[in-house]
Structures are given as C-alpha cells and as structure tokens.
Amino acid sequence: MxxxxxxxxxxxxxxxxxxxxxxxxxxxxxxxxxxxxxxxxxxxxxxxxxxxxxxxxxxxxxxxxxxxxxxxxxxxxIPTIQDVQGHYIVREALEVQAARLFAAAATANEKQELTRLAVRVDSLASQPDADRYHYLSLHEKLHRRIAECARCGALSEAIEKTHALASTWMCVGRHSEGQGPRRTHQDLMEKLCAGDTEAAAEGMRRHIVSSKDRAVERLQPFFQMGAARGTTYARSARNQFAPPVLLAS
Amino acid sequence: MxxxxxxxxxxxxxxxxxxxxxxxxxxxxxxxxxxxxxxxxxxxxxxxxxxxxxxxxxxxxxxxxxxxxxxxxxxxxIPTIQDVQGHYIVREALEVQAARLFAAAATANEKQELTRLAVRVDSLASQPDADRYHYLSLHEKLHRRIAECARCGALSEAIEKTHALASTWMCVGRHSEGQGPRRTHQDLMEKLCAGDTEAAAEGMRRHIVSSKDRAVERLQPFFQMGAARGTTYARSARNQFAPPVLLAS
DNA sequence: AGTCGCAAACTGGTATATCAGAGCACGGTC
DNA sequence: GACCGTGCTCTGATATACCAGTTTGCGACT
CATH class of the missing domain: 1.10.10.10 (Winged helix-like DNA-binding domain superfamily/Winged helix DNA-binding domain)
Structure with missing residues (x-):
C-alpha cells in the first residue's frame, strides 16, 4: 500500500x-x-x-x-456565463467591503508590503512563459492579504472560499499577446493606500469588474460546452480544448 | 434496520x-x-x-x-464576538449588493409580494409566543426572495449559505419584552421599492447593521463560554444556558 | 450506413468493521 | 484536601465490501 x-x-x-x-x-x-x-x-x-x-x-x-x-x-x-458573472458580482461585494476596511485599518508597513507584492504580481502577469500556478498563488496571496489587513476574519475567509473558483476561470484561454506590461494591481494598491475610504472601494470595484469582463471573454468556448450539459454527461466532457495559458487578471 | x-x-x-x-x-x-x-x-x-x-x-x-x-x-x-461581527460584515456586503440589484431588476408584482411578506415577518416578530422556526423560515424566505429577485443565482446562493448561520445566532437570548410592534422589515421594503438604487442599498445596510448590534448584545453570555474553549472541549460544552427564545431581527 | 437496444464496466452511495487518539472518572500520591 | 497519573470509554477517521444507478461500446436490426 x-x-x-x-x-x-x-x-x-x-x-x-x-x-x-x-x-x-x-x-x-x-x-x-x-x-x-x-x-x-x-x-x-x-x-x-x-x-x-x-x-x-x-x-x-x-x-x-x-x-x-x-x-x-x-x-x-463547466460554468455557464451566468455562473461567471454572478461569481464576480459576489466577489465584488466582498472585496469592495474589504477594500473599505483596508483603507481604514491597514498600517503603513502593510501598505508598503502589499504594494511591493502588487509589483511582483503585475510583472509576472506580463511574462508569457511564467508558471501558471506560481502566478495564481501570488495573485491569491495579494487579495488574501488585503482582506487580512482589513482585520475581519470572517470576511477574509469568505473571500478565500470564492477566490479559488475565480482562479480556475481566470487562467483559461489564450494569453493576449503584445499588450505590454500591466499595472492593474499597482493601480489598485495606489487607490487602496490613498487614504480615502470611498476611493479605495471604487478602485476595487473597477478592478473586479474589469477582471470579470476578461474572464467572460476568455471562457467563451467553454460556455457552449456547458450548454451541451443537458444531454449526456461524459460525452460532452470528452471534448478537448486547447490547454489553458497563463493570463493576467 | x-x-x-x-x-x-x-x-x-x-x-x-x-x-x-x-x-x-x-x-x-x-x-x-x-x-x-x-x-x-x-x-x-x-x-x-x-x-x-x-x-x-x-x-x-x-x-x-x-x-x-x-x-x-x-x-x-460557539461563536466569538469577532465571529458574529465578522459574519454580519459579510452579510452586509452581500445583501447590500442584492438590494442594489433588486431595486433595478424587481418587477412590481415581486415588490408587492415581498411587502406583504414583510408585514407577516414583522407581525410574527412582535408575538412573544410565536414558534421560533416558523419565524425563522419566514424571515429567511424574505431575504432569500429579495436575493432571487435580484436575478443573480450566485449571489442568492451565497446569501443562503451565510443566512442559516445568522439564524442560529439571531434567536438566542431573551425576548425583549414590551417593545411593541416592530416595523423593521416593512421599513426595509419601503426603501427597496422606492426606486432609488442607492437608497435601497443604504436601507439594507442599516437593516443589517442594526441586526448585528442586537445579535451581539443577545449572545453576550455565550462569548464567555467561547472564551473557555481553549481549555477543555467537552467540559465547556456541558454548561447549560437558558433555552433560546424567539426574537425579531 | 445509420439507429436502436442491451449488457458489461464503471460511477458514486452506503453498510460494517476496525483503529488511533481524546476525554474523563477514578484512585493513588503528596 | 488538592493534584496528578492511569486506564476505560467514547469520538471521529479509515479500510474493505457490496449495492444500485449511469454510461457506453458493441452488435443486431432497419
């Protein structure tokens, strides 16, 4: 054994x-x-x-x-398009709340730490050959740390539960090439650290919404696959798609 | 068998x-x-x-x-006080989101249906001898229907998952007598149906926050019980408290 | 050639048996 | 009398065996 x-x-x-x-x-x-x-x-x-x-x-x-x-x-x-959109609506609710609390409760040290982390996340997102799981871990860590610094255990727990799901959907599809370096998370951190609670909330809201749009676009081929779900179970699952490629969120 | x-x-x-x-x-x-x-x-x-x-x-x-x-x-x-507060912070995030969508998406019929339901919930909350589970079911149904009318499956699912927890905490403690009839949920529905998205969101926010305050107050005796959790497991659980009594939220 | 049907193989669900660790009462010790 | 150790009892965790429903490939039929 x-x-x-x-x-x-x-x-x-x-x-x-x-x-x-x-x-x-x-x-x-x-x-x-x-x-x-x-x-x-x-x-x-x-x-x-x-x-x-x-x-x-x-x-x-x-x-x-x-x-x-x-x-x-x-x-x-296999998500439906409603699943994905709905999921991001939930994430938006939770993470905007976290951003609000973060802006009020985070220390200067924490803000500095997370800003540095955001730089790493963005730079990894720009590398087409980066390891998918490595990027995901780092990205997840950033969002988790934001929630933790908001000083609310239940909230960070809820965010962690919803995040794994987002991760699997986020990475599917082809890497959009030639877009140049991203600054998505660095921009986000700037808003979160500015000191204004509502500006932080709005910054997070936009971040999530734009993630949603990219995820929906990228999962397009799978939605048809999901539509065939009603018929047979295994037959539709046998369809093979191109292997997923790392993409920024 | x-x-x-x-x-x-x-x-x-x-x-x-x-x-x-x-x-x-x-x-x-x-x-x-x-x-x-x-x-x-x-x-x-x-x-x-x-x-x-x-x-x-x-x-x-x-x-x-x-x-x-x-x-x-x-x-x-056995929750800690942080558990309860955190839980309501999560609920606030989710249900405010739902309220926003509800105000935009609910039909006139649905608004009417839920307003009637709110009347029943409030009236049951005013009766000291009402069956606890009966009240809880109705209360849960109201909040669930609000989420459903928001037309977002993932969101109502998330709310449903967090709601059972709230229910158990909501009902503990003694019924505060002599407070007269409540209008908490009728007031909420008025805000939700007024047509203004942000007013709806704000109305729900206040509803949840005041629920939180009442829950925290009512669970006070259990928090000390939870504090003893570090020592023995079963011994602290053997403590007997007064049986829970129905109370409005 | 396409379609239908049947049976084998596989799926998850459940029952029973056994194991290691935690709680707790009892009795001995200081 | 208070404290600590020891062993019994009960807990959840896991392994094995078996069952019922689903899928699917193969063969017969149209």
Missing part, C-alpha cells in the same frame, strides 16, 4: 491531503475544465481509500470547483 | 436527509449552542449508517453551524 505522492507537508488527515492535492491540480491546470475525476482511481493513485478522496471531492464541489451527479461521475465544473 | 424519522419528503440520498434533519434541529433550537452531537448515536437514531451522517455534519461544519476537532467531537458552534 504505497503512500508517497507528496511528502513536503504533513496533513492532519488523509482527506485534507487529498483535498490539497486535487485543488492544486485544478489550479495548476493538470485537470482541465470539464475533465472527469474518478474517485476510485484517484484513491488508488494516492494510496488511500475511497472515503477520504470522496470527502475531499465533496468539499471541492461545495466550493464550486467541481460538479457531480449522484451515480454518474465528478468533473471539473 | 428502521428507517422512519420524517417521511414528509423524499431525499435523493441519506446524507441529504440527515443534513436537513440536523439543520432543522439547530434552527429550531432542539440543539443548542455548544451542544455536542455524536455521529454514531445520531446514525442509530436516524436508522442509517455512520457515513451519511458524517457527510451531513461535515457540510454543516463547512457552513459554519458546527465545529469539530479531529477525534474529539462535534458540537454546535
């Missing part, structure tokens, strides 16, 4: 380990949108039983990254 | 059935804050196996109604 897939971290339960691994694979792009996941095969591969894997996938489904039908199968969620 | 606890509804899985039952019991007040739940006993009682129950409790924990420690036990969550 082999039990070595990753040994960098010690998890408190097998289910937690499986959860991290699958989540990583989705964000990394190893598992593409629509790809089917077999709980049994995954369990064998990870050297654990069916139950922990099942529990992990259930949690990921609850977070919106996966979708499953009772006895048919589990696959990486 | 007896299988009859409630037979009013047919569930697609045993886990879904267990989820509904436990959720109902928490909202109803049969399970109080801090009370310990044994998966095995519950499984026996419901006439099903350990696994579906486990799955149901896991989902409830994810929603924030329960808390568990790996091999120690599961209990109804």
């Amino acid at each position: 082999p039990r070595k897939v990753i040994e960098t971290a010690e998890y408190e339960s097998l289910a937690a380990e499986a959860y991290s691994i699958v989540r990583l694979r989705i964000l990394r792009g190893d598992l593409e949108i629509g790809q089917i996941i077999s709980r049994r095969k995954l369990a064998t591969e990870l050297g654990m039983s069916f139950l922990p894997v099942s529990e992990a996938l259930m949690k990921l489904e609850f977070e919106g990254l996966l979708e499953s039908r009772p006895r048919a199968g589990t696959r990486v969620r | 007896p299988r009859k606890v409630i037979e009013t509804a047919e569930y697609e899985s045993l886990a879904a059935e267990a989820y509904s039952i436990v959720r109902l019991r928490i909202l109803r007040g049969d399970l109080e804050i801090g009370q310990i739940i044994s998966r095995r006993k519950l499984a026996t009682e419901l006439g099903m196996s350990f696994l579906p129950v486990s799955e149901a409790l896991m989902k409830l924990e994810f929603e924030g109604l329960l808390e568990s420690r790996p091999r120690a036990g599961t209990r109804v969550r």
